[in-house]
Amino acid sequence: MSLPPYCIFRRGRSPIVAAAIHQGHATRQAVRAALALDDRGQLQEEDPFSAEWAQIAKTQIIGLRSRFEVDLNRPRNKAVYQRPEDAWGLNVWREPPSTDLVAESLSEYDAFYAAIESLFRELVGQHGKVVVYDLHTYNHRREGRDAVPADVAANPEVNIGTGTMERRYWAPVVDRLMSDLRNHDFNGRRLDVRENVKFQGGEFGRWIHATFPRQVCSIAIEVKKFFMDEWSGEADLDEVERIYHALQSTLPGVAAELERP
DSSP states (O other): OOOOOSEEEEOOSSSEEEEETTOOOBOOHHHHHHBOSOHHHHHHHSOTTHHHHGGGSSEEEEEOBOTTTOOTTSOGGGSSOOSGGGTTTOOOBSSOOOHHHHHHHHHHHHHHHHHHHHHHHHHHHHHSOEEEEEEEEEOSOTTOTTSOOOOGGGOOSEEEEOTTSOHHHHHHHHHHHHHHHHHSOBTTBOOOEEESSSOOOOHHHHHHHHHSTTTEEEEEEEEEGGGBOTTTOOBOHHHHHHHHHHHHTTHHHHHHHHHOO
């Protein structure tokens, strides 16, 4: 079976983009042979269901390769994990990756950033301003399936990361997204949505804001894995769908803020 491309780009007509760059699980044969991690170990740190949530937007960026091959949300010199401390203490490789293996992985990294620069230049030329929903998930039971979950005070259900942007340029957009997400009826309750508590955003957002500081607003949206068992990978699909609808509910407000002069 041939390996899928490293990424899928779907182009729509809206100024809102959804990205799921850590959705992917596939790896090249050379990478797969060198990895010490099994499938479950890899999946635990990847972002399942983020591609499903990205369907809220017509323009989508979907990663298909595992972050253990190349992490598109890290700086280029950190994009291929080398040591356990680069990867949550995990022993990623059977032996250190070869120079050729790293070079080929970084060629995918370079191709990705070249492609998104072209995409965003086109979108900015068409719309003037663009918003990116940078979708991720995160673990909160790292001590074990049956251990006490991580402290809720430091682990919101949805962490909105804005640390890579000049927030004053984008405050109306960010504030509207957070307000609409908090006010959405999530199966009879409200989601715990907070800003920059757990994460502030990664290299994807940093690169976007360095390249298009006044034209593109990339909001890192990290959903805690309350909707699934992060150890087995089993998910509550009703909760997954509710998260989709919660994210979808924010689109009209974000679009309205973008249209303001």
